[in-house]
Amino acid sequence: MAGSKKLLIVESPTKVKSIKKFLGSGYEVAASNGHVRDLPKSQMGIDIEHDYEPKYITIRGKGDILANLRKLAKKADHVYLATDPDREGEAISWHLMTALKLEDDPGKVSRVTFNEITKNAVKEAMKHPRKIDMNLVDAQQARRVLDRMVGYEISPLLWSKIKRGLSAGRVQSVALRIICDREAEIEAFIPKEYWSLDVSLKIEGEKKPLVAHYYGEGDTKKEIGSREEVEKIMESLDKADYKIVSVKKGERTKKSPLPFTTSTLQQEASRALNFSTQKTMRIAQQLYEGIEIKGSGSVGLITYLRTDSTRISEVAQDMASDYIKENFGEEYLIESENKSKNASKIQDAHEAIRPTDVSKTPVAIKEYLSRDQFRLYQLIWRRFMASRMAPARYETTSVKIDAGKHRFTVSASRIVFDGFMNVYTDEDDQIDKKTLAKGIDEDTKLSFEEFEPEQHFTMPKPHYTEASLVHDLEQLGIGRPSTYAPTITTILARHYVTKENKNLYVTELGEIVNKVMKDEFSSIVNVNFTANLETLLDGVAEGTVKWKTIIENFYPDLDDAVKKAEKELEKVTIADEETDVICESCGRNMVIKYGPHGKFLACPGFPECKNTKPYFEKIGVPCPKCGKDIVIKKTKKGRRYYGCIDNPECDFMSWQKPSKIKCQKCGGYMVEKGNKLVCADQECGFVCDKPSEDNN
Template sequence: MTKNLIIVESPAKAKTMGKYLGKGFTALASYGHVRDLIPKKGAVDTDHDFSMKYEVIEKNRKHIDVIIKAMKKADVLYLATDPDREGEAISWHLYEILKDEGLLGDKPVHRVVFHEITKGAIQKAVAEPRALSENLVNAQQARRALDYLVGFNLSPLLWKKVRRGLSAGRVQSPALRLIVEREEEIERFVEREYWTIDSEMEASGQAFRARLMMLSGERLDQFAVTDATRAAEVEARLKDGARDGHYRVRAVERKQRRRNPAPPFTTSTLQQEAARKLYFTAQRTMRTAQQLYEGVAIEGETVGLITYMRTDSVTLAQDALTEIRGVIAERFGADKLPSAPHVYKTRSKNAQEAHEAIRPTSVGRAPEDLRPFLTPEQLKLYDLIWRRTMACQMIPAVLDTMAVDLEAGPGDISRATGSVVLVPGFMTVYQEDADDKKGEEDESDRLLPDMREGERIALKEIHKEQHFTEPPPRYSEASLVKTLEAFGIGRPSTYATIIQTLQQREYVVLDKRRFKPTDVGRVVNKFLAQHFERYVDYDFTARLEDDLDAVSRGEKEWVPLLRNFWSEFHRQVSDKEDAERPGVEVLAETCPQCHKPLSKRLGRNGYFIGCTGYPECDYTRNLGEEAEAPAAEVIPDRVCPLCASPLVIKRGRYGRFIGCSNYPSCRHMEPLEKPSDTGVTCPECRQGTLLKRKSRYGKIFYSCSRYPDCKYAVWNPPLAEPCPQCGHPILTIKTTKRRGTEKVCPQKECGYSIPCPECAEGGP
């Protein structure tokens, strides 16, 4: 009997493959990437056609050894890694490793591609294998080489010019530029005052509002009324025009409009909607989607629940469309079905290689039926995907809209608008959210009373409202992903990594679910924008992505592409060795201790004011603090435990603290406030208790009393209750505007939460 070895990326997938393919197959997992460039200079040889030096990733060496051992006994090799460029590259690396071991010889090697982990899809893929794609492998090699060349050449320059430990990336740097430029736009913003004038009316016993649109026949722009005096004048004019307390209906416009459903999910739109509706990070979305794709145990069988989650395609397979239409007719009624399936076109010419949009492998598995088998976050994401898939094949919604122009005096026109849903169509299942909703309230559920031209409508009251223009909002995860896609920066499968990298490097932080650049991020962006403008340019980054896609399609050669990039980039790096160091600004102010000039400097935690005489003089203060610090406050009846000098309250870079008055001869210090004990045992070391502390930035957190021996910490107040879902020793109390106060498990992978309104009132 022929012995077949099939290799996938994850052990969960390998287990499923083994069940579906039977005894003739041995299924093993590579556990992700198996080789990478050697982590040193020269890994990409720019003098010899960019030849690349790889080595086995150490943490996966044991898995490779298992694969090598199995290949010695196998007759045929099937490479079944993920159906994208990265998956193709992993298969190629496995092939190269086994070839170097002399294990392939004349043994057949097949590349197997499938987009859902179902028995039928896997058996069909194994029956119809193909060869490894040289074009896809070359595209991935070119991408890896570019990332290496940028990182290994720009990062050392950042170490010299900004701060040790910094790094720059080919796609992360333009993404950082987006966030910094938005912050600068917000800082430059100057608010403007404007007023709106609404007339509250009543017709047929129903009250409604109309917004002033025209005055004396002239259309009003946003800033037509900019102060209270002018608003009062307009109010008086309208009242004077409606002397009998009525406006006249000048025009009524009625029409129906159709709202079409959104297409099925791609990688990008899934990340956006999961961020808007579920408050998932891009990384959490992709991790959870991977779990649904690889499969979960349902009544003793591992079942893949969604198709492959890295795709730009909005196409659905014919057999999937047939099933979707059948379930729609059964669950929601045949009247919710269009006469023919909706067909969506992929916008990007560079759509990834996956053939379908993200959808359930079977829409017959309703979310409520899977509740016993899924974690809370898996269920939430599956429900989102299921609803979007169903909605995309339902009839459009039909809305009845009405716009009424009401005239006070000649040419003074106010407009009332409203609409009502006549046919909900797809909206009964799913509606797409929008980023940064502003402006008028949603009128889809507001119906105006019936009015006719010439009719006189009673005026009840005039409302003058003051407003101020607002700056553009900071990027949320959803709006950042949308913007990255619009600019062509990276590819949807890389967005989660881009965002994670920016946060790990401490170039950006999340503030109220919005990205804000740190001082370090600003300085790095400024340096790159000044000296490497081309490489953080949005168009250049997008063109480079297009070139890599052309390589994957066989339309371009990868070595000439790298050569063109490297020649200019290498020259520019060399030229910038003598560039001025950013992040240091000498001030006119002198040091109060040694009278040398002070400077604004970039430290590990952002900007601060420090003496240019450092290290001889160690004077520092927080940026924004007054130059003349108040005199140290002596603490009555307290002396230093080291030298018996009086203890005083001092102010340092991170706020107020208690220190010895004999400084610098004695350097004793202690926190101003003692941490309070919560009485909750630390769940990690089981020895200390969790103390309420304040960070250097003033934020409250809870950490183990045995710090630094135990570094366990949580942001939310702890409860001495075990998690009923995963058994973790504690729960925490979390309060958000959207969900209120809840008991939640601090283990992110668990996802357990339960409402606890009494917790907000000092309860459990």
């Protein structure tokens, strides 16, 4: 082979073609297809006796890939490891160096990272090769070892006590706990009644009435708690004069949004496009790795998708500024002091997620993208452009109207300059579009038309969605950009949580696993403990904490907790409980078993007799409609509710557990809410303490 040959190794085969084209014939480009070495599946793979040393083996099926890479590395004069620019990527490079036996010749190997798959970025990265950053590698090793210890030590306990195939994970167990805590909060929530009161007022010479909202008495805000109160206010306003006491005009601005991080992209793609976190990451990966565009070949359309930085490089800032000036005008440009500072401080410092070339507008390349790729690219493109644009400005008007001792208010706003909202709006940008009659002032004559009282009830916090869970995990400091999507995917795949209409609900299985984890491994599912661990892992990445120190402090406590739990759980056996239901196929008494969605009846004669049927657990409460038994049922997705055993003849159902005790106020049925009983009829609203002997 003439001339020297250099070898560059990337993770994904999709990148090979485009990078080879950027670098030319002096380079061979090959892919590792992700990780090549990992801890073994059959054992913990961590030498507890010898300083917690991990025992890595070649991943099954990767032998041929490694053999080919070894051959190429032998022929090459220099090997560049160009795996992804994060901890995981750094670790893959380190594993490759070991697996390709390159550590004996450190001068032959370099690490390069690029944040986007474009010619300039790749060429620029090749000018700045470096050594493998062992701090980043160790941060990944620490995370992997911690996760393996938790999974390997706790999962067998769950298998023996609940159901084979279950798993406990360090981050997934905390995510499950957060969802369970929210569900318990919703279950225990007791709605409180309140009222709003609007008044329609005729403006002299205007067709459209002015609708004002009740505020209170003078400057004192007052809540209206009942029908009696609202009627009293309306009575006292009989024949009252309505007078405008002040009209205030002002201006407010709405700042442009920050460009996307992994977490905000997942949240916004869920809200705007109804994408799951997993789908968002899959499609973003495609946009990052490259899309075939006529005349340009494979082009990486966005920067790296796993980041918690909102930094933008100076090159990207200038590119956006030029585009905005040309297509929107100078006044739409964000003020220059918002330029990212220290942009050139670190060569490969992470950036926010942004388009690699803003001139490739979504519409211009639409024909080369699938529908979902187009929608996600458009979201990223618009958000990035908006982040470089001037704030929106509103003119606001607030009017105070007095009638007797009571005050009503009206507020309205109109956009005077749309700024960034020209290209991008999110749910926070929905402003009050109400417009007021021109020239309204203190002398404007008003006359009463009608009252519009309305009853409301306070609402509990909403059920988690994937987006709100990602938001809270990030706020609480649990997990990092690369872990949100896999964590959610795992708890759904294990049937601990189910998804219905975007909402996440805990299944019966999830409740049982969460209870075991909370009772026996409280520190593992402790939110603060997990967040502190993440901070320590960041310390390893920065070089201020030794990774083995974290492990040696963590493992003994985990081991003690497992031994203690094994003893305590000896008493607990979730054996197959025999029932009086007879198997119609073979005459045996059927037993209760656990399936992915909870309990079901199965014949103990399996595998000869494979008969199964749904198991309906009675709660000892008669149906309020027909008097037959209320049983625990599941929706198709596994969400629990209470229904009549006589369905479909009787259609009674309740999400909350009904009680035997009848409502003292209206005689209707009551439901359990934490330690209270609440009338199922919200209009009645009767609440009392749940008697301790009421064990229904």
